Amino acid sequence: MNVLIVSHLYPTPNDSVPGIFVHQQAQALIERGHTVRVISPTPYVPNVPYLSNRWERFSDTPSRAHIDGIDVSYPKYLSLPSRHTLPLIAKSVRHTVGTAISDIVSGGFSPDVINAHVPLPDGYACIPSCQRLSVPLVTTVHGASIQISSESRLCRRQIRTVLQSSEEIVFNSNVLLGKANEHFTGLSRAKTIPNGVPLTELDSAPVAKLPDRLDENRMVVTSLGSLQSTKGQADVFDALQRLPTESRPNYLLVGDGPRREQLEQAAANLDSPVRFVGTVPHEEVFSYLKATDIMALPSAEEAFGIAYIEAMACDCAVVGCEGEGPSEFVEHRETGYLVPPDDSKALAGLLSELLDNPARTQQVARNASEYVRENLTWAENARKNEEVYQSAIGRSSTRGYST
Structure with a gap:
């Protein structure tokens, strides 16, 4: 089938990290024999000096690109530098995406289904085109679209419109679906399809050489993620500080973000090897x-x-933390470990246990790898999404659209 993915969360030729999970899903759908095109609405940013990192990545984004065999369009929309303006931005994106979809259809690509990642602005932007073309809308919901957008009454109204206009709704975890149920009704038909891992890319990657000034005789603890308060890297520093100096591991932080300066100060006060790798x-x-x-x-x-x-x-x-997304695929002490949130003392106790019992730690790691490789791959994600698309197409003849 012809699948059109609309997502402002998508890699660009100059930045391969943001939205990589959407790209990996698209690749897996192609491997299953489907034709995929992508529209990634992008803020218009003039190419001027002294832009912040957040905006600079958009200034040199091309209008079109061919990434790993996938044609991607990056139509520009007028944006405003605040998430409180998202309802207005959604209107701007709707116009931009509508024009881009018309151009793709005029060029000969006729979508059987449109999959929007996420409700705002992407799902909202697709509604008029889905109605005009009589093409079903599938909306995939990721975390921030519910946790942040639902704080605004206007955003909730727009999200509600998207959910009502979607033939199928997909959440990437039951935790997220539960949070959505706190704000929206009518989600009994929603499906949960977890994200996956790209096994071919993963298996071909070489083992990294440890950065300078790390001790090869110590175990390596890594935090992978944006350096922001909710991710908990500060709790890791607090936990390591509670361990005896001679027992502390190497600590790597992979990623970057607004809390880097504060975390570097914490690293300076920790008498053990720490390295900030940054974004890679x-x-x-x-x-x-x-x-x-x-x-x-x-x-x-x-x-x-x-x-x-x-x-x-x-x-x-x-x-990871109890009650959050990882609790759905981490069985405590079998395929990983869960600690209470914001509890560096409990984290310190667990890290001490893991560092003192490397054989057991390695066995749990092997259990985890086996579980993910059998259950959480992009191939399995694509198979389940294919079923959702087929269901959406089957339902679309009797479905109306809300504007």
Whole structure:
């Protein structure tokens, strides 16, 4: 079938990390024999000096690209630098995406289904085109679209319109679906399809050489994720501070973000080896994970957590938080570990246990890898999404659209 993916969360030729999970799903759908096109609405940013990193990545985004065999369009929309303006941005994106869809159809691509990632702005942008073309809309919901957007009454109204207009709704975790049920009704038909790992790319990645000044005789603990308060890297520092100096592991932080300066100050006060790797290409992430014994990310707001399953597939023992996304695929002490959120004392006790029992830690890591490789791959994700698309197409003849 012809699948049109609409997602502002998508890699660009100059930045391969944001939205890599959407790209990997698209690749898996192609491997199953489907034709996939992508529209990734992108903020219009003039190419001027002194732009922040957040906006600079958009200034040189091309209008079109061909990434790993997938044609991607990056139509520009007028944006505003605040998430409080999202209802207005959604209107702007709707116009931009509508024009882009018309151009693709005029060029000969006739979609059988449109899959929007996420409700705002992408799903909202697709509604008029789906109605005009009589093409079913499938909306895939990721964490931030519910946890952040639902704080606004206007955003909730727009999200409600998207959910009502979608033939099928997909959540990437039951945790996220539960949070959505707190704000929206009529989600009894929603499906849960977890994200996956790209096994071919993962298995081909070499093991990274440890950065300078790390001790090869110590185990390696890594936190993979944006350096922000909710991810819990500060709790890892607090936990390591509680351990005897001679027992502390190497600590790697892969990623970047607004809390880096504060975390670097914490590192300066910790008498053990710490290195900030920063943002790296996705394939290098796997290399660092292959050099890691424990991936500790006690994130207090995690709808799913791709970082955890990628680490599990790389034979890491993972540590996440109870009640968050990882609790759906981590069986405590069997395929990983779960600690209470915001509890560095409990985390310190667990890390001490894992560091003192490397054989057991390695066995749990092997269990985790086996589980992910059997259950959480992009091939399995694509198979389940294919079933959703077929269901949406079958239902579309009797479905109306809300505008």
